[in-house]
Amino acid sequence: MKRCPVCKGTDITLMIGGITGKFQCRCGYQGPLVIEDEKGVYKKKGHH
Ligand SMILES: [Zn+2]
Helix, strand or coil: CEECCCCCCCCEEEECCCCCCEEEECCCCEECCCEECECCECCCCCCC
């Protein structure tokens, strides 16, 4: 799952065009950077 680095939202759209794809978020963010959020594994801290 991809998350917006600005609003942490998951409503990310991949815009194809140009050399590389860009992501666009509903909050207005546009750019190549998104947070890859593995399902469930967001922050796993603590003893193992
Ligand atoms: Zn956003």
